[in-house]
Amino acid sequence: SIIEAIETHQHQEPFLTGRKVLISAGPTREKIDPIRFFTNHSTGKMGFALAEAAAEFGADVTLVCGPVAEKTTHPRIQRINVMTAEEMYEAMHVHFEEQDIVIKSAAVADYRPKLVYEEKMKKQDGEWHIEMERTKDILQSLGEVKSTQYLVGFAAETTNPLEYGKKKLVKKNLDAIVINDVSSEGAGFGGDTNMVTYVNKLLKQEEIALASKREVAEKILKFIDQDMKDEIR
Amino acid sequence: SIIEAIETHQHQEPFLTGRKVLISAGPTREKIDPIRFFTNHSTGKMGFALAEAAAEFGADVTLVCGPVAEKTTHPRIQRINVMTAEEMYEAMHVHFEEQDIVIKSAAVADYRPKLVYEEKMKKQDGEWHIEMERTKDILQSLGEVKSTQYLVGFAAETTNPLEYGKKKLVKKNLDAIVINDVSSEGAGFGGDTNMVTYVNKLLKQEEIALASKREVAEKILKFIDQDMKDEIR
Numbered sequence: 307s308i309i310e311a312i313e314t315h316q317h318q319e320p321f322l323t324g325r326k327v328l329i330s331a332g333p334t335r336e337k338i339d340p341i342r343f344f345t346n347h348s349t350g351k352m353g354f355a356l357a358e359a360a361a362e363f364g365a366d367v368t369l370v371c372g373p374v375a376e377k378t379t380h381p382r383i384q385r386i387n388v389m390t391a392e393e394m395y396e397a398m399h400v401h402f403e404e405q406d407i408v409i410k411s412a413a414v415a416d417y418r419p420k421l422v423y424e425e426k427m428k429k430q431d432g433e434w435h436i437e438m439e440r441t442k443d444i445l446q447s448l449g450e451v452k453s454t455q456y457l458v459g460f461a462a463e464t465t466n467p468l469e470y471g472k473k474k475l476v477k478k479n480l481d482a483i484v485i486n487d488v489s490s491e492g493a494g495f496g497g498d499t500n501m502v503t504y505v506n507k508l509l510k511q512e513e514i515a516l517a518s519k520r521e522v523a524e525k526i527l528k529f530i531d532q533d534m535k536d537e538i539r
Numbered sequence: 540s541i542i543e544a545i546e547t548h549q550h551q552e553p554f555l556t557g558r559k560v561l562i563s564a565g566p567t568r569e570k571i572d573p574i575r576f577f578t579n580h581s582t583g584k585m586g587f588a589l590a591e592a593a594a595e596f597g598a599d600v601t602l603v604c605g606p607v608a609e610k611t612t613h614p615r616i617q618r619i620n621v622m623t624a625e626e627m628y629e630a631m632h633v634h635f636e637e638q639d640i641v642i643k644s645a646a647v648a649d650y651r652p653k654l655v656y657e658e659k660m661k662k663q664d665g666e667w668h669i670e671m672e673r674t675k676d677i678l679q680s681l682g683e684v685k686s687t688q689y690l691v692g693f694a695a696e697t698t699n700p701l702e703y704g705k706k707k708l709v710k711k712n713l714d715a716i717v718i719n720d721v722s723s724e725g726a727g728f729g730g731d732t733n734m735v736t737y738v739n740k741l742l743k744q745e746e747i748a749l750a751s752k753r754e755v756a757e758k759i760l761k762f763i764d765q766d767m768k769d770e771i772r
Contacts, residue, residue, distance in 0.1 A: 340721065341580055341646070341721070342577070342578070342579050343578065343579065344571075345575075345576065346575045346576065347574060347576070375608050416662040417667050425697045426696060426721075429673065431673070432673070433670055433671060433672055433673075434650050434670075434671040434672075435671070436668070437666055438666060438667040438668070438669060439666055439667075462659075464573050464574075464659045465659070488574070495574070
């Protein structure tokens with residue numbers, strides 16, 4: 307129908323043409339020894355959906371990702387693989403300056419073992435205390451150095467996600483935040499669907515209903531584009 | 540050629556027909572909270588290669604595996620998915636009794652967080668001490684209850700692997716052990732090749748040179764079959 311044709315046309319409008327978009331995705335791994343490590347349940351699917359959608363909307367995408375099984379083939383996506391929070395911090399800062407939009411969807415480890423063993427730790431009787439230290443806060447550090455970049459964070463929470471997400475938006479000097487109640491059915495880690503709340507700097511909330519991560523990604527990018535046009539930052 | 544035909548025939552000889560083989564594969568994940576966990580680099584490839592090879596040699600295979608990306612389609616492989624060391628312990632003991640051969644190739648976490656948080660732990664300033672407790676030793680517990688089962692362990696080590704592996708063979712009442720120097724090029728976690736030493740109860744060592752994990756798996760199964768025929772247990 308004509309309406310479908312118009313919708314399809316709108317859908318494929320390359321509104322990000324000429325824009326540079328930096329996206330982080332996936333978990334990081336923090337080594338204890340050559341065999342063991344700490345990590346989290348992120349699979350990178352949301353970040354890859356954002357990268358694919360942004361590239362198809364015309365953007366030049368840099369995708370910094372931790373160890374994930376996801377693959378991407380779009381010619382306008384430059385993929386940079388990292389392993390640790392420290393490596394992700396470096397890669398994000400190296401590429402940050404030249405970006406128009408920066409979306410931090412990675413689930414970066416907040417803590418890492420203070421001591422990394424060169425050889426495999428032999429198990430012993432009894433308990434084992436692992437001392438963990440904070441990793442660098444990537445999003446906070448980007449918020450501190452940002453100039454014209456539109457900076458978007460994610461908050462994946464199980465308790466009071468909206469309240470926590472809004473605090474994070476302000477505290478980290480973000481332009482918007484995508485809030486994810488990972489305890490909801492169909493939302494969050496691993497699955498192919500998501501359900502989020504997009505909150506901009508005016509603390510205006512936009513609910514994005516349960517849909518494929520790709521559809522959710524497209525809606526997030528459209529809200530970002532609208533807020534940039536409206537100069538809400 | 541005739542020689543190739545004979546080799547092919549020997550290769551495909553279903554010498555495990557009628558045998559029941561239980562194999563564990565992959566890592567386990569030990570939760571800290573709904574987001575974070577502790578795990579290791581095992582991808583399950585060696586265990587899956589053993590399962591596929593055993594099934595093609597005629598065995599009825601039960602494959603207990605942790606979270607891995609590997610897939611198996613052989614109709615004689617029954618796959619049982621587990622997540623934690625505790626779940627793997629339960630699954631291995633449920634199926635142990637009726638087996639002829641049991642191969643523990645999984646990289647089970649030796650430790651798990653003593654406290655598992657129901658909600659995502661919020662990050663705080665400063666350090667964080669994680670108290671870890673020992674998980675049940677699956678291989679040791681199988682060695683304690685075994686009767687006629689031929690029980691094979693794996694030792695993945697970075698320091699003195701041969702010495703450590705032989706001690707483990709004796710201490711855990713195994714019939715054989717496959718020793719993996721995970722610090723060698725081409726051996727161990729993640730890759731598609733391996734290079735191991737098979738040691739039986741007489742402490743006779745058989746070197747299996749660098750080859751695909753599938754070829755290594757076939758050689759391991761042939762050594763096991765030969766030792767069972769020779770009643771070395």
